[in-house]
Amino acid sequence: MREIDAALITQTVARLCIEANRFLPEDVACALHQAEREEPFQPAKDLLELLGGNEKIARETQMPICQDTGMAIVFAEVGQDVHINGDFEEAVHAGVHRGYVDGLLRKSVVGDPLRRVNTGDNTPAIIHTRLVPGDQIRLTVAPKGFGSENMSRLKMLTPAQGVEGVKEFVLETVELAGANPCPPMVLGIGIGGDFERVAQMAKEALMLPLGEHNADPYYAALEEELLAMVNATGIGPQGLGGKTTCLGLRIVAGATHIAGLPVAVNVSCHVTRHKTAVL
Amino acid sequence: MRHLTAPLTEADVLSMHAGEHVLLSGTVYTARDAAHLRMMECIAQGKPLPFDLEGQVIYYAGPTPTPEGKPVGSIGPTTSTRMDASTPTLLAHGLRGMIGKGQRSENVMRAMQEHPAVYFAAVGGAAALMAACVTSCEVIAWDDLGPESVKRLTLQELPLVVAADAYGKDAFTLGQAEYLNTIK
Ligand code: SF4
Numbered sequence: 466m467r468e469i470d471a472a473l474i475t476q477t478v479a480r481l482c483i484e485a486n487r488f489l490p491e492d493v494a495c496a497l498h499q500a501e502r503e504e505p506f507q508p509a510k511d512l513l514e515l516l517g518g519n520e521k522i523a524r525e526t527q528m529p530i531c532q533d534t535g536m537a538i539v540f541a542e543v544g545q546d547v548h549i550n551g552d553f554e555e556a557v558h559a560g561v562h563r564g565y566v567d568g569l570l571r572k573s574v575v576g577d578p579l580r581r582v583n584t585g586d587n588t589p590a591i592i593h594t595r596l597v598p599g600d601q602i603r604l605t606v607a608p609k610g611f612g613s614e615n616m617s618r619l620k621m622l623t624p625a626q627g628v629e630g631v632k633e634f635v636l637e638t639v640e641l642a643g644a645n646p647c648p649p650m651v652l653g654i655g656i657g658g659d660f661e662r663v664a665q666m667a668k669e670a671l672m673l674p675l676g677e678h679n680a681d682p683y684y685a686a687l688e689e690e691l692l693a694m695v696n697a698t699g700i701g702p703q704g705l706g707g708k709t710t711c712l713g714l715r716i717v718a719g720a721t722h723i724a725g726l727p728v729a730v731n732v733s734c735h736v737t738r739h740k741t742a743v744l
Numbered sequence: 745m746r747h748l749t750a751p752l753t754e755a756d757v758l759s760m761h762a763g764e765h766v767l768l769s770g771t772v773y774t775a776r777d778a779a780h781l782r783m784m785e786c787i788a789q790g791k792p793l794p795f796d797l798e799g800q801v802i803y804y805a806g807p808t809p810t811p812e813g814k815p816v817g818s819i820g821p822t823t824s825t826r827m828d829a830s831t832p833t834l835l836a837h838g839l840r841g842m843i844g845k846g847q848r849s850e851n852v853m854r855a856m857q858e859h860p861a862v863y864f865a866a867v868g869g870a871a872a873l874m875a876a877c878v879t880s881c882e883v884i885a886w887d888d889l890g891p892e893s894v895k896r897l898t899l900q901e902l903p904l905v906v907a908a909d910a911y912g913k914d915a916f917t918l919g920q921a922e923y924l925n926t927i928k
Contacts, residue, residue: 516867523818523872571808734868
């Protein structure tokens with residue numbers, strides 16, 4: 466049994482909050498700069514150049530890439546041979562507190578959804594924990610902005626609606642989102658599971674590397690087809706027209722019930738952030 | 745590219761057309777959801793607003809905390825549609841420009857024609873780049889709202905797109921149609 470101190474978890478989460486907000490993941494930055502080169506519509510190209518420039522300025526000046534430094538979504542894979550000294554969830558919240566206060570990140574969380582008083586330190590985090598084999602802890606912090614989160618949708622389709630129903634729902638979601646999620650977007654699609662699992666799968670899909678494809682050739686082809694459909698809408702950067710509506714789209718699919726076909730679209734933006742550390 | 749200075753005159757507003765890329769300098773004020781609610785309360789109760797709206801531009805933004813030695817933290821636009829309900833009232837009280845992201849409601853578009861005004865789209869998410877276009881930032885009201893307080897900003901050449909003009913045209917519809925035409 467390996468011992469890991471709660472204090473180390475706090476320290477790591479704090480660092481990940483700050484780094485995720487200042488440095489765009491390499492695959493997202495790459496996709497952004499590639500879109501900048503390949504966009505054929507000049508007004509859209511000009512906007513993509515500003516976004517590319519922003520990513521560089523943030524990196525060089527250590528400023529947050531976006532002012533919406535998000536709600537802190539934390540994915541933890543905890544090895545079953547690890548013993549944590551202290552309270553795991555408290556340690557994560559304390560890390561978010563420290564990261565958002567010390568890193569001068571924006572505090573965007575209210576403690577109650579209806580009475581809406583800001584908690585002042587961006588806590589609590591949303592924590593997804595999985596128990597896995599081994600003696601390590603893998604922590605991913607994914608700050609999520611709500612301009613794009615607000616545009617996300619979930620629907621319980623019927624099996625008869627099949628893949629055509631999924632395509633229609635994805636396209637409808639993108640069109641309803643329009644300019645609001647700061648396009649170019651990144652899309653995470655969950656297909657299958659149940660009501661709450663499909664939403665989680667969509668969020669997990671946002672963590673997958675852009676520029677790679679699903680290991681299952683069926684879903685790899687669907688990823689490509691959906692991406693092409695979304696980029697044919699003409700919504701373009703900032704919704705002002707152009708080819709680059711979406712930088713990348715990933716699918717996570719999973720088993721579901723004979724009577725159901727849940728689908729979820731988690732909408733994200735060109736500031737899709739996540740940073741991982743292994744303890 | 746065209747340079748403009750805020751506050752804006754009516755002539756400035758009438759000379760701008762949807763789709764134009766411009767650089768804005770001068771003085772603007774930040775206000776987002778919570779500050780809009782309070783401004784509406786002030787108007788309903790006949791109390792003075794934190795600043796005179798005549799000719800002014802409101803930026804829908806809540807920056808990150810200001811780092812030492814810098815005028816402001818990262819500062820990009822938030823989604824404008826959440827301010828749509830209060831916008832016609834503010835336009836009737838003299839507001840002449842808004843900076844945000846995303847489309848506006850038909851009500852807002854109509855009010856912008858009645859009381860000539862312009863709606864600019866800032867580049868959503870380009871918040872570190874925009875911070876470099878702000879030379880001063882001062883909280884002037886409702887400090888208790890934190891990132892949502894009302895701040896007076898001095899801008900230097902902030903890159904913007906005229907997203908909706910005083911003639912009822914919007915750059916989203918125009919831009920998407922123009923791009924789709926190029927690939928026909
Ligand atoms: S949608 Fe993304 S880029 Fe736009 S404000 Fe929110 S976090 Fe920033």
